Amino acid sequence: MAPDMRSAESGNGRGKARRLALLVAADEYDSPDLGALYSPAHDVDALASALAEPHIGGFEVQRVLNRPVHEVNLAIEDFFCDKRPDDVLLLYVSCHGVKDDAGHLYFATTNTRVTRLGATGIASTFVRDRMSQSRSRNIILLLDCCYSGAFVEGLVRRGDGGVGINERLSGSGRAILSSSSALEYAFELDEHYLTKDISLAGTGQRREGRPSIFTEALVTGLTTGEADQNHDGRISVDELYDYAYAKVTETNPNQTPTKFSDVSGELIVAWSPATAKPPSLPDEVVAATKNPLGRVRAVAVDALKELALTEDAATRRLAYEQLKLLLDDDSRTVMAKAREAIAEIDDARPGEDTSSPAVQPRPDRPVAGRAVTGDAPAAGGPAAARVPPPRPDPGP
Incomplete structure (x- = not known):
């Protein structure tokens, strides 16, 4: 059994710290301009399980699924406020991503209207500012976002062009892993669906599905310990990215995950269940x-x-x-x-x-x-x- 990671060490290994994760996802939308998605709910379930496991991630996990923009904005602000410098904060976002006419990036929520993004979308600048103002120096941002919601057989494209995620969100003390580059789509797997109409809004049912290509790679790397490339019992942000990059590009050569990091030292995401000492x-x-x-x-x-x-x-x-x-x-x-x-x-x-x-x-x-x-x-x-x-x- 691997050591319990909760309050065990800071992200850079320099002492006691809290490990907190906020997982935000939306797969159902009121706007007809935003199609329903297969993956986000399953992305959150799978990633939350890995992150919350005491002997893997050791995070205290909060989920925000299919909530309106004002609730999500408040959850994000609360998440980054009143934290200590050594606290490890992980924010994960899985949803549609859309741009306004000026090219500004927004993350879509259930009540987002593409013609009123400033009032109904989560501005990437809002997320960036909350991260910048947080006292934590160990912040991980994972983005698995779709931009246009265009669906094709077998793969559902998640994007509408170059967005420049790292340029809009980068800053000191942060590591950002995104599911694709600024000029590519992110994809979610679409293998076992019997209908083109995937909307189950208002039915109380959960969509059958599996995590997206990117999130599936993250979860596999964490839960199997395969992302621990140097076999030291710990999985750093860099190791997790390298593992996800290899898995995603192997599955879909047209998708290239990207990374930005300006954290000094190693930022530890998880403990490796395969190599850690009991x-x-x-x-x-x-x-x-x-x-x-x-x-x-x-x-x-x-x-x-x-x-x-x-x-x-x-x-x-x-x-x-x-x-x-x-x-x-x-x-x-x-x-x-x-x-x-x-x-x-x-x-x-x-x-x-x-x-x-x-x-x-x-x-x-x-x-x-x-x-x-x-x-x-x-x-x-x-x-x-x-x-x-x-x-x-x-x-x-």
Whole structure:
């Protein structure tokens, strides 16, 4: 099992940070000028699953699907406000993209009108300004947007010409991955549909489909760990882009994903489930639980209690299980401290499942030179070892 990424490290690996993702998508539109899309809802489902997985992305994920422009704008502004510099923020947008007569880019929502983009579309300048004003220096923007909604057999084109996404949205502290270049369409797969009329608006039904070519590549790279090209257990923005680029161009040579990044250092998107090391307790704490001296094991109880109250779920479970093993310690002092620690943890986290099959029974500790009562050895040297008598057989 890979480490829990939530609050584990900043995007550039320099300390504690929150990992927050906002996924915005629209596949149903009121305007007849904007055709319904197959992919966005499925894009959000697939990407959210990967990003939210504690041992892959570790993001707290918020979804905004098929909402009017004022709600989406507010969600985007809220997302970038009141953040810390080390917070990792990921914004994903999957929808139609349209341009006004001046060439300004807008992202379409359910109530977008192509003749009133300024009032009913999400301006790319609005997104750029919110990103620029955010205190976070670790911002990832993923764009999988269609521009014209022209549909063809097998592939649904997503664009109406050169938009210059990177030119409109680039800025300091940000990495931008877009599904195609400024002069290309982005495509969504269209393989198993039995009808040309894909509109299900108002029916309460979900469209059958699969993620777009670009998002499918992102999700595959994250969930399989194949995007971890250097096998260090982490997937950076650059690695994810390289993987997606290869997969997209292999599927459709006419689509070329693009990347812009001006983040110093590595910006980590996820942990690789294929190469990451399993979670473990600090070596010095584990060693202390096996120390011949009862007073050292008592100190280990305090360290385990602290670990069992951290934000990392895997660490909490391991520490709790180790404390349970110390309930059977042959030092009364250690046993009592372990019992008190477990009670405090149970009070602090009521109802939490702390079971962990990863913890193995504690091997026998050496008894030479340790006081089995838990009292400290005399100043002149270690107390003589006293092996406790065997426990009576309770019988059948």
